[in-house]
Amino acid sequence: MNYRTHIVSSLSEIGREAWDALVAAQERPNPFLSFAFLDALHASGSACAESGWQPQFIVLYEGEGDAATLAAALPMYVKMHSYGEYVFDWAWAEAYERNGLDYYPKLLSAIPFTPVTGPRLMAVDARTRAALLEVLVATQQASPVSSTHILYPPEEQAQLLADAGYMLRSGVQFHWLNxxxxxxxxxxxxxxxxxxxxxxxxxxxxxxxxxxxxxxxxxxxxxxxxxxxxxxxxxxxxxxxxxxxxxxxxxxxxxxxxxxxxxxxxxxxxxxxxxxxxxxxxxxxxxxxxxxxxxxxxxxxxxxxxxxxxxxxxxxxxAVFEGGAQGEHKMARGFLPTRTWSAHWLAHPAFADAIERFLERENGGIDDYIDELTDRSPFRP
Structure with missing residues (x-):
């Protein structure tokens, strides 16, 4: 099918009703994806171009004219720093700088200041999600950016990104189950x-x-x-x-x-x-x-x-209390380790190879860490 692609810098270009309807159609959406939350971040100046978070949402419409409907969207920002992300890439930026290269600007799909897993490739169906991913890949290749980072997608979307050439990174949070x-x-x-x-x-x-x-x-x-x-x-x-x-x-x-x-x-x-x-x-x-x-x-x-x-x-x-980023001390209060995901693409081939090797080692360490934490369950046997 043919879609109309837009890059929007303001949610007002999409509208509350259309945005929230798309969010509600996703599997396991959360309140941080809502128009109200994102618009509050932007309108308050907390996450805007002046603070280093330039909204550049990718959206796909199906149909023509007044009959067009929002079929897919990716919340994305052009970032001029790495603050407020909770998946740390400062060392990557420093390596670029040491080699006389610019790490910023970069593209980031995330909810600003919010390390919560939720849909990133939002679409009405699998076919439209695949089209959205194709637009993302084309956008990053045509943009003067060092890299693209998709933070806290659900595992199934992380695997879609891996199939599209992204490198996956694991992390750990602590969640309480009722x-x-x-x-x-x-x-x-x-x-x-x-x-x-x-x-x-x-x-x-x-x-x-x-x-x-x-x-x-x-x-x-x-x-x-x-x-x-x-x-x-x-x-x-x-x-x-x-x-x-x-x-x-x-x-x-x-x-x-x-x-x-x-x-x-x-x-x-x-x-x-x-x-x-x-x-x-x-x-x-x-x-x-x-x-x-x-x-x-x-x-x-x-x-x-x-x-x-x-x-x-x-x-x-x-049913679930997600305790936020990090915090091994939460285990003593009944929270259990849960794996999180992020996906990364780097334009520079040599840096991409180096970071891929780093992530292989780091992800192996995360596997061992989760096994160790699981053996230290706070619950009675």
């Missing part, structure tokens, strides 16, 4: 005795410090709640001498446009808020996202960012 627990104590009962004891001790420390927890659904969150969260978020970045990726405008936008997917956890002491966590969820999956504190309390991070969301998952029947 086994139909009656309550938090029922979950604790499945853990080894030492792990169970440590979690209870961590939660007790927070209570004994006089801290109370409040969960706020997105539909009930006020502007004051969002301003508080933003203060906590920025304060924690400043404490680590880092610059936050996101801003108040972004948080207010997702609070307004996707409230059903949001839960805020607010910690208070003596009637004053001292910390907050933000998680995003669908009916089936909860995603740990952002955290910040104005005052340090031992173990409060675990309570706000892990134990309160775990209780929420159990109460709401949410």
């Amino acid at each position: 086994q139909g627990y009656r309550d938090f104590d029922a979950f604790l009962a499945t853990l080894e005795q030492k792990k169970r004891k440590n979690i209870r001790a961590e939660r007790r420390k927070v209570r004994e410090a006089g801290v109370t927890m409040r969960r706020v659904r997105g539909v009930d969150a006020t502007d004051a709640d969002w301003r508080l969260f933003n203060r906590c978020y920025r304060h924690t970045y400043a404490a680590h001498r880092s610059t936050p990726y996101l801003n108040l405008d972004f948080f207010q936008r997702i609070g307004r446009d996707m409230p059903a997917n949001i839960l805020l956890v607010i910690a208070e002491r003596d009637g004053a808020p001292i910390a907050a966590a933000l998680v995003i969820h669908s009916d089936q999956v909860l995603y740990g996202r952002y955290w910040g504190e104005l005052e340090h309390v031992p173990c409060l991070h675990f309570e706000a960012a892990y134990y309160q969301p775990l209780e929420f998952c159990i109460e709401q029947g949410i």
Whole structure:
């Protein structure tokens, strides 16, 4: 079939209804692919050309004129740096620089600042997905870029990319699985005795410090709640001498446009808020996202960012809690290792060969690492 191909720099060129309809047609979509989330990133200035994230979405339309429908799309950016990606290629960029070559700009398909697996080659059917992949390959070959990187695709899409000549890279995240627990104590009962004891001790420390927890659904969150969260978020970045990726405008936008997917956890002491966590969820999956504190309390991070969301998952029947990037410490709290994928194409043949050899060694190490972690399960035999 013939498709009309467009490269768009703004989601407004596609429209909310058409974009969200395509997302909903995918297998295992997530809230981060929604028009509301992506538009909030772009409109707030968090991910835009000025911040080194130039949107360059590839879209395919089927039909002509007013009857044309969105058949496929790939969220893609021209990147001028490697910040906010969570699949690290800084060493590759440094190798290019040492050899007098430019690594940037590069092409990146990902959700900015969001290490969550989800569809990247979005299409209405397999034939259209194949056409989208052909357009991607043609685009990267015709563009003055060093490379293309597709981050956190599902495994089946990673294999499609491998068949098209991309090199695959593995990573590890830690996810919690809801086994139909009656309550938090029922979950604790499945853990080894030492792990169970440590979690209870961590939660007790927070209570004994006089801290109370409040969960706020997105539909009930006020502007004051969002301003508080933003203060906590920025304060924690400043404490680590880092610059936050996101801003108040972004948080207010997702609070307004996707409230059903949001839960805020607010910690208070003596009637004053001292910390907050933000998680995003669908009916089936909860995603740990952002955290910040104005005052340090031992173990409060675990309570706000892990134990309160775990209780929420159990109460709401949410099947999976994806804990975000990295964090082997999550295993002691009932999270298990899960493989993630990324796919990479490099234009320079010699660098492509060198990185392919590197990835062969690295992927073998990831296999061994997952085997080792699996042998250290926190659950009772």
